[in-house]
Amino acid sequence: KNQVEQSPQSLIILEGKNCTLQCNYTVSPFSNLRWYKQDTGRGPVSLTIMTFSENTKSNGRYTATLDADTKQSSLHITASQLSDSASYICVVSARTNDMRFGAGTRLTVKP
Protein backbone atom coordinates (compact mmCIF):
# COMPACT_ATOMS: atom_id res chain seq x y z
CA LYS A 1 0.00 0.00 0.00
CA ASN A 2 1.33 3.39 -0.99
CA GLN A 3 2.29 5.48 2.02
CA VAL A 4 1.29 8.69 0.24
CA GLU A 5 -2.25 8.97 -1.07
CA GLN A 6 -3.40 11.90 -3.20
CA SER A 7 -6.89 12.99 -4.12
CA PRO A 8 -8.56 13.60 -6.38
CA GLN A 9 -6.85 11.58 -9.09
CA SER A 10 -7.86 14.18 -11.64
CA LEU A 11 -9.60 17.53 -11.58
CA ILE A 12 -11.00 19.88 -14.20
CA ILE A 13 -11.70 23.52 -13.32
CA LEU A 14 -12.40 26.73 -15.17
CA GLU A 15 -9.76 29.41 -15.50
CA GLY A 16 -9.89 31.86 -12.62
CA LYS A 17 -11.35 29.39 -10.15
CA ASN A 18 -9.62 28.13 -7.01
CA CYS A 19 -8.95 24.49 -6.20
CA THR A 20 -7.49 22.36 -3.43
CA LEU A 21 -5.54 19.15 -3.80
CA GLN A 22 -5.16 16.69 -0.95
CA CYS A 23 -2.30 14.52 0.28
CA ASN A 24 -2.57 12.01 3.14
CA TYR A 25 0.45 10.07 4.29
CA THR A 26 1.45 7.37 6.72
CA VAL A 27 5.21 7.82 6.33
CA SER A 28 7.02 7.72 9.65
CA PRO A 29 9.25 9.16 10.90
CA PHE A 30 8.53 12.42 9.11
CA SER A 31 11.23 14.72 7.81
CA ASN A 32 9.57 16.97 5.24
CA LEU A 33 6.79 17.18 2.67
CA ARG A 34 7.14 18.65 -0.79
CA TRP A 35 4.71 19.51 -3.53
CA TYR A 36 5.98 19.24 -7.10
CA LYS A 37 4.42 20.47 -10.32
CA GLN A 38 5.06 18.39 -13.42
CA ASP A 39 4.15 19.79 -16.80
CA THR A 40 3.51 17.28 -19.58
CA GLY A 41 6.79 16.09 -21.05
CA ARG A 42 8.92 17.71 -18.38
CA GLY A 43 10.51 16.80 -15.08
CA PRO A 44 8.90 17.73 -11.75
CA VAL A 45 9.62 21.18 -10.32
CA SER A 46 9.46 21.89 -6.61
CA LEU A 47 6.71 24.27 -5.47
CA THR A 48 7.00 24.12 -1.70
CA ILE A 49 8.73 22.21 1.05
CA MET A 50 7.56 22.02 4.65
CA THR A 51 9.12 20.54 7.74
CA PHE A 52 7.37 19.29 10.85
CA SER A 53 7.18 22.72 12.46
CA GLU A 54 5.67 24.50 9.47
CA ASN A 55 1.95 24.41 8.82
CA THR A 56 1.68 26.71 5.83
CA LYS A 57 3.90 27.92 3.02
CA SER A 58 3.12 29.99 -0.03
CA ASN A 59 4.70 30.29 -3.45
CA GLY A 60 2.81 32.87 -5.45
CA ARG A 61 -0.70 31.57 -6.09
CA TYR A 62 0.19 28.22 -4.53
CA THR A 63 -0.33 27.72 -0.79
CA ALA A 64 0.51 24.45 0.91
CA THR A 65 -0.68 23.47 4.36
CA LEU A 66 0.52 20.71 6.63
CA ASP A 67 -1.12 19.08 9.63
CA ALA A 68 1.53 16.77 11.04
CA ASP A 69 -0.86 15.46 13.69
CA THR A 70 -3.38 14.14 11.18
CA LYS A 71 -0.69 13.56 8.53
CA GLN A 72 -2.49 15.59 5.94
CA SER A 73 -1.37 18.25 3.50
CA SER A 74 -3.19 20.31 0.95
CA LEU A 75 -2.16 22.46 -1.98
CA HIS A 76 -4.44 25.38 -2.71
CA ILE A 77 -4.26 27.11 -6.06
CA THR A 78 -5.79 30.56 -6.25
CA ALA A 79 -7.14 32.23 -9.39
CA SER A 80 -6.11 29.34 -11.62
CA GLN A 81 -4.48 29.95 -14.98
CA LEU A 82 -4.24 27.76 -18.06
CA SER A 83 -0.56 27.25 -17.27
CA ASP A 84 -1.51 25.56 -14.01
CA SER A 85 -2.60 22.52 -16.02
CA ALA A 86 -0.17 19.85 -14.89
CA SER A 87 0.28 16.94 -12.52
CA TYR A 88 0.88 17.81 -8.88
CA ILE A 89 2.88 15.31 -6.89
CA CYS A 90 3.12 15.10 -3.11
CA VAL A 91 6.40 13.69 -1.79
CA VAL A 92 7.01 12.80 1.84
CA SER A 93 10.49 12.13 3.20
CA ALA A 94 11.14 9.89 6.16
CA ARG A 95 14.76 11.02 6.24
CA THR A 96 17.19 12.63 3.88
CA ASN A 97 16.79 11.13 0.40
CA ASP A 98 14.22 8.56 1.56
CA MET A 99 11.32 9.92 -0.46
CA ARG A 100 7.85 8.43 -0.88
CA PHE A 101 5.87 9.65 -3.87
CA GLY A 102 2.16 10.05 -4.30
CA ALA A 103 0.58 9.07 -7.58
CA GLY A 104 -0.23 12.68 -8.35
CA THR A 105 -3.33 14.73 -9.19
CA ARG A 106 -3.83 15.63 -12.83
CA LEU A 107 -5.23 19.20 -12.99
CA THR A 108 -6.76 20.60 -16.15
CA VAL A 109 -7.65 24.28 -16.29
CA LYS A 110 -10.08 25.13 -19.08
CA PRO A 111 -10.75 28.58 -20.54
Added chain:
Amino acid sequence: DAGVIQSPRHEVTEMGQEVTLRCKPISGHNSLFWYRQTMMRGLELLIYFNNNVPIDDSGMPEDRFSAKMPNASFSTLKIQPSEPRDSAVYFCASSFMGRGSNEQFFGPGTRLTVL
Protein backbone atom coordinates in the same frame (compact mmCIF):
# COMPACT_ATOMS: atom_id res chain seq x y z
CA ASP B 1 23.21 27.15 -15.22
CA ALA B 2 21.71 24.77 -17.78
CA GLY B 3 20.13 22.59 -15.14
CA VAL B 4 20.26 18.81 -15.20
CA ILE B 5 20.99 17.55 -18.69
CA GLN B 6 19.81 14.18 -19.92
CA SER B 7 20.40 12.36 -23.18
CA PRO B 8 18.93 11.08 -25.30
CA ARG B 9 15.50 12.69 -24.87
CA HIS B 10 13.84 9.83 -26.70
CA GLU B 11 15.01 6.29 -27.30
CA VAL B 12 13.27 3.55 -29.23
CA THR B 13 14.89 0.14 -29.23
CA GLU B 14 14.07 -3.49 -29.71
CA MET B 15 13.75 -6.04 -26.97
CA GLY B 16 17.10 -7.53 -26.06
CA GLN B 17 19.16 -4.50 -27.01
CA GLU B 18 21.35 -2.59 -24.58
CA VAL B 19 20.20 0.90 -23.62
CA THR B 20 22.36 3.57 -22.01
CA LEU B 21 20.87 6.73 -20.55
CA ARG B 22 23.09 9.65 -19.65
CA CYS B 23 22.90 12.44 -17.10
CA LYS B 24 24.93 15.53 -16.30
CA PRO B 25 23.97 16.95 -12.88
CA ILE B 26 24.02 20.59 -11.89
CA SER B 27 27.56 21.73 -11.17
CA GLY B 28 28.30 21.75 -7.45
CA HIS B 29 25.62 19.24 -6.54
CA ASN B 30 26.85 16.20 -4.63
CA SER B 31 23.84 13.88 -4.93
CA LEU B 32 22.37 12.31 -8.05
CA PHE B 33 19.18 10.32 -8.41
CA TRP B 34 17.71 8.09 -11.12
CA TYR B 35 13.92 7.73 -11.27
CA ARG B 36 11.50 5.86 -13.47
CA GLN B 37 7.99 7.11 -14.17
CA THR B 38 5.10 5.12 -15.63
CA MET B 39 1.38 5.69 -15.71
CA MET B 40 0.81 2.59 -13.60
CA ARG B 41 3.42 3.11 -10.89
CA GLY B 42 4.11 6.84 -10.95
CA LEU B 43 7.58 8.03 -9.95
CA GLU B 44 9.93 5.42 -8.49
CA LEU B 45 13.43 6.01 -7.15
CA LEU B 46 15.83 3.53 -8.73
CA ILE B 47 19.16 4.51 -7.21
CA TYR B 48 20.97 7.49 -5.78
CA PHE B 49 24.59 8.50 -5.44
CA ASN B 50 26.26 10.76 -2.93
CA ASN B 51 29.71 12.07 -3.81
CA ASN B 52 29.76 9.61 -6.74
CA VAL B 53 29.17 6.60 -4.46
CA PRO B 54 25.97 4.55 -4.79
CA ILE B 55 24.11 4.83 -1.50
CA ASP B 56 20.80 3.10 -2.09
CA ASP B 57 20.08 0.89 -5.09
CA SER B 58 17.15 -0.96 -3.54
CA GLY B 59 14.85 0.47 -6.19
CA MET B 60 16.74 -1.06 -9.09
CA PRO B 61 14.30 -3.59 -10.55
CA GLU B 62 16.72 -6.40 -11.32
CA ASP B 63 20.20 -7.24 -12.47
CA ARG B 64 19.48 -6.02 -15.96
CA PHE B 65 19.72 -2.49 -14.59
CA SER B 66 23.04 -0.92 -13.60
CA ALA B 67 24.12 2.63 -12.86
CA LYS B 68 27.50 4.27 -12.64
CA MET B 69 28.84 7.66 -11.68
CA PRO B 70 32.50 7.81 -12.70
CA ASN B 71 32.83 11.46 -11.72
CA ALA B 72 30.86 14.33 -10.25
CA SER B 73 29.59 15.54 -13.60
CA PHE B 74 28.38 12.37 -15.30
CA SER B 75 26.22 9.33 -14.64
CA THR B 76 24.80 6.51 -16.73
CA LEU B 77 21.89 4.14 -16.32
CA LYS B 78 22.21 1.00 -18.39
CA ILE B 79 19.62 -1.64 -19.18
CA GLN B 80 20.90 -4.89 -20.68
CA PRO B 81 19.01 -6.66 -22.10
CA SER B 82 16.02 -4.35 -22.42
CA GLU B 83 12.44 -5.62 -22.24
CA PRO B 84 9.12 -4.03 -23.28
CA ARG B 85 8.16 -3.57 -19.61
CA ASP B 86 11.13 -1.23 -19.23
CA SER B 87 9.29 1.32 -21.37
CA ALA B 88 8.95 4.44 -19.24
CA VAL B 89 10.29 7.95 -18.75
CA TYR B 90 13.57 7.94 -16.87
CA PHE B 91 14.45 11.05 -14.90
CA CYS B 92 17.75 12.10 -13.44
CA ALA B 93 17.79 14.61 -10.58
CA SER B 94 20.56 16.24 -8.59
CA SER B 95 20.77 18.07 -5.28
CA PHE B 96 23.23 19.42 -2.77
CA MET B 97 22.99 17.29 0.34
CA GLY B 98 23.97 19.33 3.32
CA ARG B 99 22.29 21.93 5.44
CA GLY B 100 19.06 23.15 4.00
CA SER B 101 16.23 21.68 2.02
CA ASN B 102 18.19 19.20 -0.13
CA GLU B 103 15.84 20.19 -2.96
CA GLN B 104 16.13 17.95 -5.98
CA PHE B 105 16.26 19.45 -9.47
CA PHE B 106 14.99 17.18 -12.20
CA GLY B 107 16.16 16.85 -15.75
CA PRO B 108 13.75 16.74 -18.72
CA GLY B 109 13.73 12.94 -18.76
CA THR B 110 14.44 10.26 -21.37
CA ARG B 111 11.38 8.59 -22.87
CA LEU B 112 12.32 4.96 -23.51
CA THR B 113 10.24 2.69 -25.71
CA VAL B 114 11.22 -0.96 -25.97
CA LEU B 115 9.46 -2.76 -28.80
